[in-house]
Amino acid sequence: MAIETLSSSVTTRSKNMTKRRATILREARNLIAGDGFDALKIRDLAARAGLTVPTIYNLIGGKDEILATIIKELVEQLQIIQDEVGSATVEESFAKQIHNLANHFATDEAFYRAAFIAGDRSGLFEQSSEEGIFARFVRQPIEACRQAVEQKLLRGNIPPEVLGPQIYGCYRSARQDWANGYFDLDGFRRQALTGIFLCLAADANPTFRERLMEQISMLESVSRRGDVTIP
Amino acid sequence: MAIETLSSSVTTRSKNMTKRRATILREARNLIAGDGFDALKIRDLAARAGLTVPTIYNLIGGKDEILATIIKELVEQLQIIQDEVGSATVEESFAKQIHNLANHFATDEAFYRAAFIAGDRSGLFEQSSEEGIFARFVRQPIEACRQAVEQKLLRGNIPPEVLGPQIYGCYRSARQDWANGYFDLDGFRRQALTGIFLCLAADANPTFRERLMEQISMLESVSRRGDVTIP
DNA sequence: TCAATAATTAAACAATGTTTAATTCTTAAC
DNA sequence: GTTAAGAATTAAACATTGTTTAATTATTGA
Numbered sequence: 001m002a003i004e005t006l007s008s009s010v011t012t013r014s015k016n017m018t019k020r021r022a023t024i025l026r027e028a029r030n031l032i033a034g035d036g037f038d039a040l041k042i043r044d045l046a047a048r049a050g051l052t053v054p055t056i057y058n059l060i061g062g063k064d065e066i067l068a069t070i071i072k073e074l075v076e077q078l079q080i081i082q083d084e085v086g087s088a089t090v091e092e093s094f095a096k097q098i099h100n101l102a103n104h105f106a107t108d109e110a111f112y113r114a115a116f117i118a119g120d121r122s123g124l125f126e127q128s129s130e131e132g133i134f135a136r137f138v139r140q141p142i143e144a145c146r147q148a149v150e151q152k153l154l155r156g157n158i159p160p161e162v163l164g165p166q167i168y169g170c171y172r173s174a175r176q177d178w179a180n181g182y183f184d185l186d187g188f189r190r191q192a193l194t195g196i197f198l199c200l201a202a203d204a205n206p207t208f209r210e211r212l213m214e215q216i217s218m219l220e221s222v223s224r225r226g227d228v229t230i231p
Numbered sequence: 232m233a234i235e236t237l238s239s240s241v242t243t244r245s246k247n248m249t250k251r252r253a254t255i256l257r258e259a260r261n262l263i264a265g266d267g268f269d270a271l272k273i274r275d276l277a278a279r280a281g282l283t284v285p286t287i288y289n290l291i292g293g294k295d296e297i298l299a300t301i302i303k304e305l306v307e308q309l310q311i312i313q314d315e316v317g318s319a320t321v322e323e324s325f326a327k328q329i330h331n332l333a334n335h336f337a338t339d340e341a342f343y344r345a346a347f348i349a350g351d352r353s354g355l356f357e358q359s360s361e362e363g364i365f366a367r368f369v370r371q372p373i374e375a376c377r378q379a380v381e382q383k384l385l386r387g388n389i390p391p392e393v394l395g396p397q398i399y400g401c402y403r404s405a406r407q408d409w410a411n412g413y414f415d416l417d418g419f420r421r422q423a424l425t426g427i428f429l430c431l432a433a434d435a436n437p438t439f440r441e442r443l444m445e446q447i448s449m450l451e452s453v454s455r456r457g458d459v460t461i462p
Numbered sequence: 463t464c465a466a467t468a469a470t471t472a473a474a475c476a477a478t479g480t481t482t483a484a485t486t487c488t489t490a491a492c
Numbered sequence: 493g494t495t496a497a498g499a500a501t502t503a504a505a506c507a508t509t510g511t512t513t514a515a516t517t518a519t520t521g522a
Contacts, residue, residue: 013468013519042510052471054512059469062510121352123411134413157444158429162451166401166426169408173400180354182365195397198389202432202443212433213388220393244488244500273479283502285481290500293479 021059023049028066033111037067037118071124074115075133077104082140090148091197091215094141098171098192102185105178109185116179134168141167145200153208154200163199170195190219252290254280259297264342268298268349302355305346306364308335313371321379322428322446325372329402329423333416336409340416347410365399372398376431384439385431394430401426421450 027048031040042063046053060066081100085093105112119125126132142164149156154163174192177183183191194216201212258279262271273294277284291297312331316324336343350356357363373395380387385394405423408414414422425447432443 011520017469041508043508053510054472055470057511126411126413158447159451162425162447163429165422166429169404169422169426170397170400173404177400180357182357191396191400194393195400198394198397198433199429201434202429202440209433216389216393220390242489247488248500272477274477284479285503286501288480 017059020049020051020055024051024056024060025066025069029070029108029111029115032070032114032118033108036114037063040066067118067122068124070115071119071122074112074119075125078137082137085140090144090151090153091200091212093144094167094196095193095215098189098196101175102189105188106185113179113181116175120176120179138165138168141165141196148200148208153205154203155205156203158203163203167196167199170199194219248290251280251282251286255282255287255291256297256300260301260339260342260346263301263345263349264339267345268294271297298349298353299355301346302350302353305343305350306356309368313368316371321375321382321384322431322443324375325398325427326424326446329420329427332406333420336419337416344410344412347406351407351410369396369399372396372427379431379439383436385434386436387434389434394434398427398430401430425450 024045028040028045031045031048040063042053042056045066046056049056056066060069078101081104082097084097084100086096087093088096126134142160145154145160145163145167148154149160171192174188174195177191178185178188197212197216197219201209201216204212255276259271259276262276262279271294273284273287276297277287280287287297291300309332312335313328315328315331317327318324319327357365373391376385376391376394376398379385380391402423405419405426408422409416409419428443428447428450432440432447435443
């Protein structure tokens with residue numbers, strides 16, 4: 001398969017453009033991490049990237065396109081993390097996923113905070129795939145609930161199509177509060193998992209319910225030590 | 232008590248100013264309801280209100296102050312609705328509250344949608360009272376849970392301080408999805424109450440839990456008819 | 463080597479939040 | 493009633509910032 005089409009053979013020119021594009025995006029992420037997307041000024045970005053404003057427009061586009069590019073990349077990362085769900089118990093699977101997300105956010109917390117705020121505001125999370133990222137991401141908790149019903153962990157009194165979105169809502173709510181600085185990443189982990197486990201517990205059979213209660217208690221006690229390591 | 236201080240006796244001047252202030256805010260709400268707060272242009276507002284830009288700055292302030300004034304008013308309305316909680320069962324109390332909120336939003340849905348979006352973005356909801364509106368509003372579900380524990384409806388395995396914020400999160404999450412147009416006010420009612428009832432059910436004793444399950448089922452079936460009337 | 467073309471740039475444009483200095487109007491003392 | 497003081501209002505300008513245009517420069521392929 002030819003990477004190079006008629007007009008994009010790997011020339012000095014295209015290499016420079018690729019490099020500059022990367023520089024622009026890198027500096028954009030830095031600036032956003034500093035003061036949020038609204039504080040990103042095209043002129044500042046041009047200066048930081050060592051080029052001029054129209055070049056940014058040529059290589060990427062205006063503010064909307066810059067954000068869209070960054071959000072698209074973020075969504076792809078989230079998708080990868082979501083696809084890494086192991087084949088453990090339901091609650092371990094959720095815990096692992098929240099854990100992985102938190103670890104990922106920790107690699108550049110300021111940036112991810114700002115990116116989620118900007119993404120939520122722009123509505124880009126909803127538009128970034130044909131059917132909306134929400135629909136795509138909510139499918140997984142729904143499926144997890146369905147499996148849990150099959151495994152007799154959940155009673156099935158609440159349809160998975162009802163429980164799944166609520167679980168997703170708990171995650172998103174916690175993420176938002178973290179992004180807005182109401183608590184740190186440990187708080188995110190605790191808040192998200194507590195919400196998810198509560199939703200599950202509502203429809204859980206007795207033994208599974210007690211297991212979830214224990215998990216929630218552990219989240220609380222662990223969080224007070226400030227040292228959260230979810231297995 | 233003298234309403235009129237030294238400098239604000241009820242004169243032609245002060246009456247005009249009060250009237251103009253009200254006009255500005257009314258037109259601001261109209262404009263916001265139309266295209267959101269970001270689309271509110273001071274010049275448009277001045278034209279619609281039949282005065283000039285600096286007068287707006289004199290009587291109210293810039294965009295920040297305009298939004299702050301509107302949000303402050305909104306928060307007061309919410310507080311009034313929240314204070315109207317009756318002395319019914321726990322779940323009826325929550326249902327009543329969500330119902331009242333939805334009815335209130337319905338009086339000017341476009342405006343309230345835009346106002347919540349702008350309020351969430353600005354962080355004004357957190358700043359509008361000394362301790363933050365979140366802390367103030369979350370106190371009520373915590374208290375409700377505490378009472379439910381006393382009434383033996385909840386087992387108390389989940390501390391009210393943990394359950395309360397999750398309940399509040401469900402409400403806020405539903406409100407946000409409604410504000411962003413992902414569903415209508417009936418969807419808001421259903422989503423919010425389903426979440427709240429799920430949280431309660433997680434810690435409910437058997438009979439209360441079944442009662443909540445029934446409520447959730449009813450929410451689902453009612454919503455499919457598109458005709459929601461919560462008692 | 464050179465003409466065609468693509469990328470880059472300096473400069474201007476447009477929209478919009480905000481402020482300034484002059485003007486008009488209201489008030490209250492005489 | 494008149495009038496000076498002061499407050500509200502206004503026209504105009506200012507400042508920032510996203511975006512575009514037309515000219516310049518660099519790269520490419522023949």
